[in-house]
Amino acid sequence: MNWTSAQLRSLSELDRRGTITAVAAALGYTPGGVSQQIAALERATGRKLLRRVGRRVELTEAGRALARHAERMLAVEAEAVAAVERTRTEVTGVLRVALFATAAAEILPPALRRAREAHPGLEVRSRDMEVDDVYDAVASGAVDLALGLDYPDVPIPRDPALRIRPLHTERFALAAPPGTFPARVAAAGGHAPAAEGGAEALALDLGRTGPLSWILPPPDTYYGRAVRTACRRAGVEPSVRHEVTDTAATLALVEAGVGISTVTDLMLRLRPSQVDVHPLREPLERHIVMIYRTTAETHPTLTSLIPLLQPSPAPPSATLS
Structure with missing residues (x-):
C-alpha cells in the first residue's frame, strides 16, 4: 500500500x-x-x-x-x-530539537558552537516550547530530541519508547526581596557571610515562608506542583499571589518586592537581579534531562550532539545568603 x-x-x-x-x-x-x-x-x-x-x-x-x-x-x-x-564517514543531516527558555539561553548556544566545529555537516533546528510540552513533542515525532525538566516529587511520564537521560541537576534556593530575612542579610552582589556550620547553617526552612506572598507557575505545571509539594511537606501552604511561568518576569517581580520564589543558578543567569538568594534546608531539586526516542539513540545526528549538550559551568555565586 x-x-x-x-x-x-x-x-x-x-x-x-x-x-x-x-x-x-x-x-x-x-x-x-x-x-x-x-x-x-x-x-x-x-x-x-x-x-x-x-x-x-x-x-x-x-x-x-x-x-x-x-x-x-x-x-x-x-x-x-x-x-x-551510520555508513557515512561524517555526520550530516538535520536534527530537530525542542527546548525551554533556560536551555535555549544557557545550554544550546555553546552546544551549537561546538557542533559547528566538530560536525560542520550537521544542521540543528530548534524550537522554543513550554517545558511541559517537550515530552509530547518527542513522543509524537515532531522533534528528535528535547531538553526538559524532571522533578523527583512530580516526575514526567515514563514510556518504554522514550529514553530520559539526566544531563544536569540543580538545587533550588529561595529568591526574596532584599531584607526579607534580615537575620540572614546578603544582597545580590555581596558575599555569603561566614558562619559556623557553613552554608547548611545558613539554610532557610520553607516553613518560615508561611506569611509571605509567592510567585509561582500554576499548579497544573510540573514545576508548580513540585514547589507546592515541598512547601506542604514543610508544613506550609504557599500563598500564591502571582502565577507566572516566565523566569525573567518572576525575578522582576521578586526584585519589585511583591513576593518570593524559588530559583536555581541557571535561572538567575537569565536575568541579573537585585534580590537576596537563600539556600533551602529542604532538598528541592530539578533534573535537566534529554529526551529522545529509543529507536533513534544510535542515529549519528543524535549521538553526535548528545555529548555536546552540557551546561556551561556556573560562575561562583555571589548572591547566596
Missing part, C-alpha cells in the same frame, strides 16, 4: 491523543492538515479509518488495527534511516 510516514504518524497520534486538534498541536500541523493526512491514508488503504460521533471523531476497527502497527512501522523506518546514516 502506498502510504507515507506522515500519514501513519498522524493516525498513530490520533489513536494516542483522541482529537485532531491535539494531534495538530503535537505535530505542528493545522487541524485541516491532519484531516488531509488521514484522508490520504484512507485512500491508500481503501478503508474508512475514522467515523464521526457527534462533534468528535473516533477510529474505526480498521483504523485501530492500522494504528497498532503504525508505531512499529515508524520505528523500523527510523532504524533503517539510522543504519544508512
Whole structure:
C-alpha cells in the first residue's frame, strides 16, 4: 500500500491523543492538515479509518488495527534511516530539537558552537516550547530530541519508547526581596557571610515562608506542583499571589518586592537581579534531562550532539545568603 510516514504518524497520534486538534498541536500541523493526512491514508488503504460521533471523531476497527502497527512501522523506518546514516564517514543531516527558555539561553548556544566545529555537516533546528510540552513533542515525532525538566516529587511520564537521560541537576534556593530575612542579610552582589556550620547553617526552612506572598507557575505545571509539594511537606501552604511561568518576569517581580520564589543558578543567569538568594534546608531539586526516542539513540545526528549538550559551568555565586 502506498502510504507515507506522515500519514501513519498522524493516525498513530490520533489513536494516542483522541482529537485532531491535539494531534495538530503535537505535530505542528493545522487541524485541516491532519484531516488531509488521514484522508490520504484512507485512500491508500481503501478503508474508512475514522467515523464521526457527534462533534468528535473516533477510529474505526480498521483504523485501530492500522494504528497498532503504525508505531512499529515508524520505528523500523527510523532504524533503517539510522543504519544508512551510520555508513557515512561524517555526520550530516538535520536534527530537530525542542527546548525551554533556560536551555535555549544557557545550554544550546555553546552546544551549537561546538557542533559547528566538530560536525560542520550537521544542521540543528530548534524550537522554543513550554517545558511541559517537550515530552509530547518527542513522543509524537515532531522533534528528535528535547531538553526538559524532571522533578523527583512530580516526575514526567515514563514510556518504554522514550529514553530520559539526566544531563544536569540543580538545587533550588529561595529568591526574596532584599531584607526579607534580615537575620540572614546578603544582597545580590555581596558575599555569603561566614558562619559556623557553613552554608547548611545558613539554610532557610520553607516553613518560615508561611506569611509571605509567592510567585509561582500554576499548579497544573510540573514545576508548580513540585514547589507546592515541598512547601506542604514543610508544613506550609504557599500563598500564591502571582502565577507566572516566565523566569525573567518572576525575578522582576521578586526584585519589585511583591513576593518570593524559588530559583536555581541557571535561572538567575537569565536575568541579573537585585534580590537576596537563600539556600533551602529542604532538598528541592530539578533534573535537566534529554529526551529522545529509543529507536533513534544510535542515529549519528543524535549521538553526535548528545555529548555536546552540557551546561556551561556556573560562575561562583555571589548572591547566596
